[in-house]
Amino acid sequence: MLAADLRAFYAAALKEWRIMRRYPTVFIGILFWPLILPGVYVLQANGFGAGDGQALHAFAARTGTLQVAGFLYVGGAIYMWLSVVLWGPGSALREEQTRGSLEQQFLTPVSRLVLLFGSAPAHLVQAFWMFLVIGIVLGTLFHVPIGAGTAVRALVVIAISVPAFLGLGALFAALVLRFKEVNGTVQLLRGVFQVLCGVTFPIVVLPLWAQAIAVTLPPTHVIADIRSVVLSGASLPSLAPDLLVLTGLSALMCVMAALVFQRCERDSRRNGALGQY
């Protein structure tokens, strides 16, 4: 049974990869936005800092680094990863629904996990490609020293974060299946994460109530940990407490996703709304 599910998972991943390859503009977009969006914020930071010693000191005191570009590009990379997850695995079930093939998929004897996570590997390739490009840009254009050790530590943090993002995508997929609106929901959710998770700013500038919400969101921890590794050279043991919290949040996210998905599926099957759009 497990072997059959693994084969189905491989087939689902391959299918998604093939679809992705047919739309090469996706890969141009995946190069364009991760470079341009944080670049705009770097220019904005230059406007706010203006090379003024006091302003830059204030920034360093609040963020723990003087590497403004590094700070913004790391935040931007995680934000783009979130976008990839929401537009990819997060919207995959809804896409099947609009194509009219969701009910057929639910009739196959594969685990629901295959349907939920099957498209994720192709989008992970996309995300890793984006991280690589951003890493090269940070190293070459902004002279952020990213050695092999730093890259490995950052990859470990990213690997630990994968379940959190998969859980987030699955939770989103289940909710979209229920409420049937992708575009507006993706924009809203991305906005919420951008405002709360410190993508372009340190979360200490948020009001206390917003900081309390921010620390319950996995992307906040991922951004902070990768910034610590890349910009401050933090070791993995020093990040252990935060990574444990991240692991706990990941597990919580995955359990919530499974429960919400189960509930949405049961309701959709009962009222016959599974294939409606």
Next chain:
Amino acid sequence: MGAELRAVGAILRRDFRLLCRHPLNFVNLILLPLYQFLIPSLLLGAAFLVNGRSVGLARTAGTDDIAGFLFVGAAASSLGFGIFWGVTWAIKREVDTCTLEQAWLTPTSRETLVLGSALTSLAVSSVAGVVLFAMGGIIFGAHYSARIALGVPALLLLLVSLIGIAFLVAAVVLRVRQPNFLIDTTSYLFVVTSGVLFPIAVLPAFLKFAAFALPTTYGLDLLRAGALGTSPLLPVVWEYAALGVIAAGLVAIGRWTFLRTERRLRVQGSLGSY
């Protein structure tokens, strides 16, 4: 002429009726810039504050009012995004529902069809811009001067320029057929290079040249000079002259490009294909 004006009126009524059917889209016109770039930008600005004052922005833009700087920019940017996306969606909708050829067969000039959609987009995005502008003052503590009224002629010239851009966008959408990525990136670069999010002074030299070719740069600069008391990039008369020349040029080039593209597609027989 009277018939063309009636056609423009009919397009406006049709587009507003469609907008009323999807009120969430209008709400998103205001919410999207708010949570996607205004609040993150305000918070980034807060990270640079020294004793509650933005000393850096005062040096690069001539004002330390971060909220004022950003919300005037957002109001102007909503016009830019509005014209790009409004015209794109209007034509894409006709193509996707296979009604473009029928609309083209009516005895209305093709330019009128684009002009109608452009005017709807500008009307809707103007309302969104005014709401954002007001929110900046009421909720986010921006301080505007009444001298912003002096920027109204600049705003009018900017609107004329954007009509020219509407024709260019229409030509691109008809030609490319899957224009989302192109329009997304072009509109973003167009708006951002105009100094919506940061002072033009921080742009690299080659991008400054690009910025000075954009009507939004001058329109926004004159509005900020009035509302926030910033120093204009160039003497005011020069900025008006540049804006006037760009507006006339964009309308002429845009109209010519649109008519040429439309004629070519009709000859090829690919007007309604997608």
